[in-house]
Structure formats: structure tokens, C-alpha cells
Amino acid sequence: MSIILAAEALSCVRQDRVLFENLNFQLSAGQVLYIQGKNGAGKSSLLRLLAGLTLPEDGQILFHGKPLPSVAELFSEQLLFIGHQSGIHPQLTALQNLAFWSALTEQQVAYPYQLLGSLGLAGLEDIPCFMLSAGQQRRVSLARLWFTTKPLWILDEPFTSLDQQLIARLEQHFLQHLSSGGVIVLTSHQTLSAAYPELQAIELEYRW
Numbered sequence: 001m002s003i004i005l006a007a008e009a010l011s012c013v014r015q016d017r018v019l020f021e022n023l024n025f026q027l028s029a030g031q032v033l034y035i036q037g038k039n040g041a042g043k044s045s046l047l048r049l050l051a052g053l054t055l056p057e058d059g060q061i062l063f064h065g066k067p068l069p070s071v072a073e074l075f076s077e078q079l080l081f082i083g084h085q086s087g088i089h090p091q092l093t094a095l096q097n098l099a100f101w102s103a104l105t106e107q108q109v110a111y112p113y114q115l116l117g118s119l120g121l122a123g124l125e126d127i128p129c130f131m132l133s134a135g136q137q138r139r140v141s142l143a144r145l146w147f148t149t150k151p152l153w154i155l156d157e158p159f160t161s162l163d164q165q166l167i168a169r170l171e172q173h174f175l176q177h178l179s180s181g182g183v184i185v186l187t188s189h190q191t192l193s194a195a196y197p198e199l200q201a202i203e204l205e206y207r208w
């Protein structure tokens with residue numbers, strides 16, 4: 001199976017501290033990479049490198065076998081990155097946030113009310129997101145995962161603030177995405193519960 005995303009001898013240094021070095025992995029369609037580690041170990045830093053938002057100290061990231069900078073346009077078309085922050089605009093409503101992402105990424109959201117309702121946000125579609133709870137805001141943010149057609153998902157702590165029911169729902173959605181050829185890289189302090197057919201795990205040590 002062809003490799004979609006790979007890291008070769010990746011190193012990351014922050015504030016003179018080596019967070020990780022010589023990190024290697026290869027991910028093909030249907031595979032999930034689960035990154036664990038203590039607070040400050042470097043999980044978000046690794047995700048930001050993989051999303052092309054920062055550059056590694058050493059090593060390289062390959063997308064479909066090519067160095068990331070050389071395929072930046074294709075990569076950004078195929079990547080959905082949800083960072084540690086929810087990434088929603090607090091003054092906009094849930095519906096407006098969906099419409100914004102939809103226009104920005106040219107991904108059609110066919111039934112926004114239905115989607116938001118299915119995520120437990122019925123009746124809350126038209127109020128500014130700053131009036132929503134942390135978990136509700138996270139739900140608005142994650143709604144993107146239900147209408148995107150992008151194959152590569154990089155998700156930093158996607159379960160934060162979610163209740164167990166929504167976590168289970170999200171993990172089922174991950175399985176669906178993987179079974180249709182998607183790739184997921186995620187961090188979490190929480191143990192994954194679903195039975196992922198092809199799971200790779202990396203534990204980053206906290207290094208002084």
C-alpha cells in the first residue's frame with residue numbers, strides 16, 4: 001500500500017530543549033497514528049511540524065513520497081488540521097462558523113442544521129459561539145469532520161471537553177474515515193476505546 005505521510009529522522013528543538021530526535025514513521029491509507037506523552041513532551045509541536053506549520057530542526061516530512069515544501073499546495077488541499085484551540089470564531093454562530101469553513105475550504109455542508117442537531121447542538125445554531133459551553137464549542141469545531149472530504153486529519157486533543165457519548169461517536173466516525181481510505185494523526189491524554197484495525201502509537205518521552 002502506498003505511503004501517504006512519512007517522517008524521516010525528524011527532530012524538534014524548542015527553547016534549547018530537544019523535544020524529540022530521529023523520529024520515524026510511515027502512514028498509509030486506513031492507518032491512525034496516536035501520539036502520547038506527558039504535558040510538555042512535544043505532542044503539539046510534532047503535530048504542528050506534520051501540518052507544515054513549523055519546520056523541523058532536522059529530518060523531513062514526506063507527503064506521497066515528496067518533501068512537504070515541494071507539495072505544499074496539494075498537501076493543504078488534502079489536510080484538515082484542528083489544533084489545540086477549538087479554532088472557531090467566538091462572535092459567529094455555529095451556523096456561521098460552518099459556512100465560513102465551507103467557503104474557505106470549498107467543502108460543501110449540505111444540511112448544516114441537521115449536522116449540528118446530530119452533534120447535540122439543536123436550538124443553539126444561531127447564537128454566538130462564545131455563549132456555548134466548552135464542550136459545545138468543541139462540537140462546533142469538530143463538525144468539520146462530518147462534511148470534509150479531505151483524507152488526512154491531524155487532530156490535537158480532539159476529545160478535550162467532550163462527554164463520553166460524543167467521544168464514542170467521534171471514534172466511530174474515525175473508524176468510518178479510516179475504512180474509506182483516510183489517515184488520522186491525533187494526540188490525546190485519553191486512552192482510545194475503539195478497535196482500530198491499523199494503529200501506530202508513539203510515546204514521546206519528556207526530555208530535559
Ligand SMILES: Nc1ncnc2c1ncn2[C@@H]1O[C@H](COP(=O)(O)OP(=O)(O)OP(=O)(O)O)[C@@H](O)[C@H]1O
Pocket residue numbers: 014015019037038039040041042043044045046
Ligand atoms: N512556539 C513556541 N515557542 C517556544 N517554545 C514552545 C513553543 N511551543 C511549544 N514550546 C515548548 O515546547 C515544549 C513542548 O510543548 P508542546 O505544546 O508541544 O507539548 P505537548 O506535549 O503538546 O503538551 P500538552 O500535553 O501540555 O499539550 C514545551 O516545553 C513548550 O514550552
